[in-house]
Amino acid sequence: MKLHEYQSKDVLARFGVPVPGGDVADNPTDAQIIADRFGGKVVVKAQVLMGGRGKAGGVKLFDDAADAAAFTGELIGKKLVSIQNPQGMVVEKVLVGELIDIAEEYYLSVLLDRAAAKLLVMISAKGGMDIEEVAENEPDAIVRLHVDPAWGLADFELRSAIREAGIPKVAQSQMVSMIKGLVRAYLDTDADLIEINPCALTPEGKLIAADAKVSIDENAMFRHPEYKSTADDGAEDPIEAEAARRGIAYVRLGGDIGVIGNGAGLVMCSMDEINAAGGKAANFLDVGGGAQAERVQQCVELILMDPNVKGLLINIFGGITRCDEVARGILAAFDVLEIRIPVVARIEGTAAEEGRALLEGSKLHPAETMQEAAKTIVELAYA
Ligand code: GDP
Numbered sequence: 001m002k003l004h005e006y007q008s009k010d011v012l013a014r015f016g017v018p019v020p021g022g023d024v025a026d027n028p029t030d031a032q033i034i035a036d037r038f039g040g041k042v043v044v045k046a047q048v049l050m051g052g053r054g055k056a057g058g059v060k061l062f063d064d065a066a067d068a069a070a071f072t073g074e075l076i077g078k079k080l081v082s083i084q085n086p087q088g089m090v091v092e093k094v095l096v097g098e099l100i101d102i103a104e105e106y107y108l109s110v111l112l113d114r115a116a117a118k119l120l121v122m123i124s125a126k127g128g129m130d131i132e133e134v135a136e137n138e139p140d141a142i143v144r145l146h147v148d149p150a151w152g153l154a155d156f157e158l159r160s161a162i163r164e165a166g167i168p169k170v171a172q173s174q175m176v177s178m179i180k181g182l183v184r185a186y187l188d189t190d191a192d193l194i195e196i197n198p199c200a201l202t203p204e205g206k207l208i209a210a211d212a213k214v215s216i217d218e219n220a221m222f223r224h225p226e227y228k229s230t231a232d233d234g235a236e237d238p239i240e241a242e243a244a245r246r247g248i249a250y251v252r253l254g255g256d257i258g259v260i261g262n263g264a265g266l267v268m269c270s271m272d273e274i275n276a277a278g279g280k281a282a283n284f285l286d287v288g289g290g291a292q293a294e295r296v297q298q299c300v301e302l303i304l305m306d307p308n309v310k311g312l313l314i315n316i317f318g319g320i321t322r323c324d325e326v327a328r329g330i331l332a333a334f335d336v337l338e339i340r341i342p343v344v345a346r347i348e349g350t351a352a353e354e355g356r357a358l359l360e361g362s363k364l365h366p367a368e369t370m371q372e373a374a375k376t377i378v379e380l381a382y383a
């Protein structure tokens with residue numbers, strides 16, 4: 001899960017990585033107060049979870065607090081579009097940061113090299129611009145260094161990699177400490193990516209992280225509830241954002257048959273069967289293991305938020321999930337929501353008998369197999 005720049009910088013600061021001062025604002029008045037703290041010499045940066053904000057017009061330098069405040073007013077509520085993110089993202093917050101004089105821009109990152117089962121540190125003297133472009137056109141300009149998570153990094157290895165990357169002498173020792181801080185931060189926060197681009201060298205010879213990206217491994221989120229608030233920010237689609245708030249794995253796909261299944265594999269299989277039957281899935285939705293009735297109802301609600309949906313296929317294989325719980329959720333959803341579309345359910349596994357018995361007499365169409373369920377829902381939806 002990607003953190004915003006201001007959150008990423010807070011994380012890095014805790015591990016001794018030098019970052020510019022600053023604070024986050026969601027209105028011009030607050031932006032002005034923050035900018036005044038730095039005598040108006042600030043950079044205002046859109047806090048959206050996408051790359052290329054600079055080129056998209058989401059980063060601007062100021063020497064006057066009132067101008068910084070006015071720009072904040074322009075940015076909030078505006079949709080930024082970049083090459084990396086063509087569908088765009090709406091700005092809700094900006095970072096008003098201390099303006100750094102930049103003499104040179106470098107690139108630093110720490111990520112996971114799964115194949116090598118090690119961390120990978122990447123260093124380049126060609127920061128600031130698109131690192132993907134550098135990687136493609138001048139692959140030798142990026143120096144790669146593996147870090148064994150058990151052994152850690154030796155200073156001499158780091159020094160030699162930094163020298164090889166062509167980082168000037170004045171910045172070398174500072175970069176050694178910075179990378180060590182990044183690696184500590186990476187391990188401690190269960191990150192799956194940390195990237196500093198640009199890592200700025202000021203004319204006075206001070207190395208500082210002018211931009212920062214930290215992404216936390218989704219599977220470790222339970223250990224880091226403090227970052228939960230950004231979970232819904234990354235989604236542009238309002239239904240996906242709502243799903244993220246509810247902690248439900250949902251992806252909108254553009255078709256018109258809603259799908260609810262338990263387990264990602266079963267959901268994908270259901271989507272394939274819908275396709276085979278001549279339909280098109282509206283979404284991916286994994287209700288998860290051990291789903292309770294209320295959660296099932298929430299899932300049905302999500303599906304119905306999509307106005308394109310003409311039919312709903314529910315495909316449950318009860319293992320940990322009890323089919324009678326699922327059935328109660330479906331009945332509750334029928335009770336509370338006005339469901340005008342056909343619903344077909346294939347329910348199999350733990351407590352399937354009880355589940356099917358509960359659904360008897362409801363508006364729902366039962367199906368014996370996944371194939372039959374897909375065929376039926378496509379017929380009913382497109383009738
Ligand atoms: P990104 O485009 O989303 O990666 O946003 P960045 O934070 O990297 O900002 C884009 C560019 O703006 C950087 O490459 C810098 O050249 C410039 N920039 C950002 N912050 C500062 C700053 O404090 N001072 C100066 N002089 N330039 C900055």
Ligand code: MN
Nearest residue numbers: 197198211212
């Ligand atoms: Mn950047």
